[in-house]
Amino acid sequence: MxxxxxxxxxxxxxxxxxxxxxxxxxxxxxxxxxxxxxxxxxxxxxxxxxxxxxxxxxxxxxxxxxxxxxxxxxxxxxxxxxxxxxxxxxxxxxxxxxxxxxxxxxxxxxxxxxxxxxxxxxxxxxxxxxxxxxxxxxxxxxxxxxxxxxxxxxxxxxxxxxxxxxxxxxxxxxxxxxxxxxxxxxSSTDDKDPLAVTVMELVRQNELRDQQIEELLRRIETLTKTDSTASGEQP
Ligand SMILES: CC(C)(COP(=O)(O)OP(=O)(O)OC[C@H]1O[C@@H](n2cnc3c(N)ncnc32)[C@H](O)[C@@H]1OP(=O)(O)O)[C@@H](O)C(=O)NCCC(=O)NCCS
CATH class of the missing domain: 2.160.10.10 (Hexapeptide repeat proteins)
Known part of the structure; x- marks a missing residue:
């Protein structure tokens, strides 16, 4: 008992x-x-x-x-x-x-x-x-x-x-x-803290933005190189 x-x-x-x-x-x-x-x-x-x-x-x-x-x-x-x-x-x-x-x-x-x-x-x-x-x-x-x-x-x-x-x-x-x-x-255990979810989403978007900026810079650089080659300038 x-x-x-x-x-x-x-x-x-x-x-x-x-x-x-x-x-x-x-x-x-x-x-x-x-x-x-x-x-x-x-x-x-x-x-x-x-x-x-x-x-x-x-x-x-x-x-x-x-x-x-x-x-x-x-x-x-x-x-x-x-x-x-x-x-x-x-x-x-x-x-x-x-x-x-x-x-x-x-x-x-x-x-x-x-x-x-x-x-x-x-x-x-x-x-x-x-x-x-x-x-x-x-x-x-x-x-x-x-x-x-x-x-x-x-x-x-x-x-x-x-x-x-x-x-x-x-x-x-x-x-x-x-x-x-x-x-x-x-309550279901797979519930996530809404604050953590928001922060993770912001981090993900930030990484995406970084990749886009890098891609833009790379293209600008390529364009600048092509331009200078076409006009006969020294790189
Ligand atoms: C039903 C229950 C077990 C579901 O919990 P869960 O698995 O975490 O589910 P979720 O909170 O993700 O809810 C799933 C869906 O059911 C709905 N829902 C949850 N509980 C509900 C309820 N009691 N009545 C009607 N709809 C309910 C939610 O709004 C959600 O709808 P959506 O998919 O359209 O957005 C829980 O909400 C519940 O009622 N637990 C009892 C809590 C209680 O009595 N506490 C007293 C403490 S003193």
């Missing part, structure tokens, strides 16, 4: 650029508190103490603003950042290393008592305010943009944005070909 708690603390360091110490995680991270309380609620639920499970879940909601149904299944190192307003339904399954931001709903769309909430495979990132609804599967390492409403399955590694959710299909957002890597807030 202690190892699991430690792992839960450590995963914050890989995923929140703002974290400063373990003490901060233990005392000030509602996502961490919600996960720990969910472990207890889930245990009650599985032991058939349904009311106690629900009561623990509601206490956690009161404390953290995060509502996780005690029946929901959460993997290891699931990170809930900020958390306020998150709702995770009874039959939702959240894989290892997933990251959820504030305002995310993993909800149902039917009264069907069976599986009616989403399944998130390993390493999925769900942006702030996104709603993922229905018994759909979000593939390994996929990303959901903030405020998207996802109603259809998402392939591994894909990025989905908008309402209703649509896949980003440019080269940068190709579906998964290798193991997913966490990037803070789901």
């Amino acid at each position: 202690l190892a699991r708690i430690r792992e839960q603390i450590d995963c914050v360091f890989d995923r929140d650029p703002a974290v400063r110490s373990r003490w901060e995680v233990v005392t000030l991270y509602p996502g961490f508190h919600a996960i720990l309380l969910h472990w207890l609620a889930h245990w009650f639920w599985q032991k058939n103490f349904k009311w106690l499970g629900r009561a623990t879940s509601q206490f956690s909601r009161f404390l953290t603003g995060i509502e996780i149904h005690p029946g929901a299944t959460l993997g290891r190192r699931v990170f809930i950042d900020h958390g306020m307003g998150i709702v995770i339904g009874e039959t939702a399954e959240v894989g290892d290393d997933c990251t959820l931001y504030q305002g995310v709903t993993l909800g149902g769309t039917s009264w069907n008592k069976g599986k009616r909430h989403p399944t998130l495979a390993q390493g999925v990132i769900v942006g702030a305010g996104a709603k993922v609804i229905g018994p759909i599967i979000l593939g390994e390492g996929s990303k959901v943009g903030s405020n998207a409403v996802v109603v259809k399955p998402v392939p591994p590694g894909a990025t989905v944005i908008g309402i209703p959710g649509r896949l980003l299909e440019d080269e940068k957002h190709q579906t998964l070909k290798s193991a997913p890597k966490f990037t803070a807030y789901g």
Whole structure:
């Protein structure tokens, strides 16, 4: 159990650029508190103490603003950042290393008592305010943009944005070909610093200008030589 708690603390360091110490995680991270309380609620639920499970879940909601149904299944190192307003339904399954931001709903769309909430495979990132609804599967390492409403399955590694959710299909957002890597807030790692891009462009243009000037000087020199030869002058 202690190892699991430690792992839960450590995963914050890989995923929140703002974290400063373990003490901060233990005392000030509602996502961490919600996960720990969910472990207890889930245990009650599985032991058939349904009311106690629900009561623990509601206490956690009161404390953290995060509502996780005690029946929901959460993997290891699931990170809930900020958390306020998150709702995770009874039959939702959240894989290892997933990251959820504030305002995310993993909800149902039917009264069907069976599986009616989403399944998130390993390493999925769900942006702030996104709603993922229905018994759909979000593939390994996929990303959901903030405020998207996802109603259809998402392939591994894909990025989905908008309402209703649509896949980003440019080269940068190709579906998964290798193991997913966490990037803070789901942003692509090949993003370049705009300042660096501008400076590099200026350098490139400067080099081009230098080449053009050199070429002009070379031609002027050739013309001058031709002129002097034609008029019989000594070079
Ligand atoms: C969806 C997301 C993962 C994509 O990140 P990315 O791979 O770096 O993609 P880009 O920023 O290059 O955006 C690609 C395109 O999607 C659009 N886009 C990005 N996020 C979007 C969103 N949430 N809703 C609608 N469109 C979005 C961009 O405008 C861009 O469109 P364009 O190609 O027409 O210019 C990211 O934008 C996102 O929403 N992450 C969640 C962040 C979050 O919730 N943070 C909360 C922290 S508290």
